[in-house]
Amino acid sequence: MSSLQVEELCVAYGKIQALRGISLQVPSGRICALVGANGAGKTTALNAICGLRPLVGGRVLLDGRDIAAVPPHDRVTLGLVQVPEGRRIFxxxxxxxxxxxxxxxxxxxxxxxxxxxxxxxxxxxxxxxxxxxxxxxxxxxxxxxxxxxxxxxxxPSLLLLDEPSMGLAPRLVDQIFETVTAINRLGVTVLLVEQNAFMALEIAETAYVLQSGEVVLSGTGAALIDSEAVQEAYLG
Known part of the structure; x- marks a missing residue:
């Protein structure tokens, strides 16, 4: 199992600042959720962690090692593996x-x-x-x-999941989330990006809410589910 620490991560698309100094921690052996509305920067964050987007600033630490200069394919060898949005199977x-x-x-x-x-x-x-x-x-x-x-x-020792429930029927969504917890029980640390905030927060031990490229709330999954601000903004 691996731990992840992201410090003051900044990513830009040209002059557009997509991530504005976000910081988060994924402790070894835990499930951590990163939730937010469309366009909040969730996928950009995962791609930056995987090395698919260059950093303007900040650090990505895997088990305490700064991997910002490590190529994406070598990050896979280190145990950092992503399931991308849209599946991208062959x-x-x-x-x-x-x-x-x-x-x-x-x-x-x-x-x-x-x-x-x-x-x-x-x-x-x-x-x-x-x-x-x-x-x-x-x-x-x-x-x-x-x-x-x-x-x-x-x-993987650290699995990044990008919108695994997207486009699936409710019955299959439940199955996918059950499998995420099963993977975690096998000894894999999980960082889960989800627009389905309620489902993600239910299984996450720690969670972060991303809005316009910034972390605006963080805490345990249970605490954020009960947060009026989160309920109003993301849960309806």
Whole structure:
């Protein structure tokens, strides 16, 4: 399990300041939620943490190590793995091939990879039935399961999830959030970005509310659910 510390993170798109010095901590072994409305900067924050967006200022510390200069693919090797918004699976590859791609950068024995695959298929039993199917023909819920399963094949110690419930039916949303908690119980630290604030705060031990590129509230998930300001702004 890894811990994450973000200090005074600043990101800009040209002259537009997308993140204005945000700071947050994700303790080892915890689920942390980052919630906010569309355009608040949630995805930008994850991409900056993963190295997909350059920093204007601030630091990203993984287990106390500053990784701001570490390339994105090497951050994966360090255990920092993202499930991107929109899933971004390889639609022309089979489910089995997508899962194998998740382990592309790992140097592990075949037996270890098989054990990890078995663990993924236990988390997502529906994928076991679809292993030979082209991923582009899966339902939206199945594609989200595949995206999460592919990330787990990279053996993350810190998993970043970007809007895992987006576009899913309510029944599948419940299932996805149950799986997030199951992944955490396996020993993976989780940073969860969600517009569905209520669901995210229910499972998060710590949480941050992002608004216009700034952290405006933070606390335990339970405390933020009970916050009148959060309820009015995000929960209705």
């Amino acid at each position: 639609g022309r590859l089979t489910v089995a091939e997508n899962l194998a791609m998740g382990a592309f950068r790992r140097r592990a024995m075949r037996s270890e990879l098989q054990a990890d695959l078995d663990e993924v298929l236990t988390l997502f039993p529906r994928l076991r039935e679809r292993m030979a199917q082209l991923s582009g023909t899966l339902s939206g819920g199945e594609q989200q399961m595949l995206a999460m399963g592919r990330a787990m094949m990279a053996k």
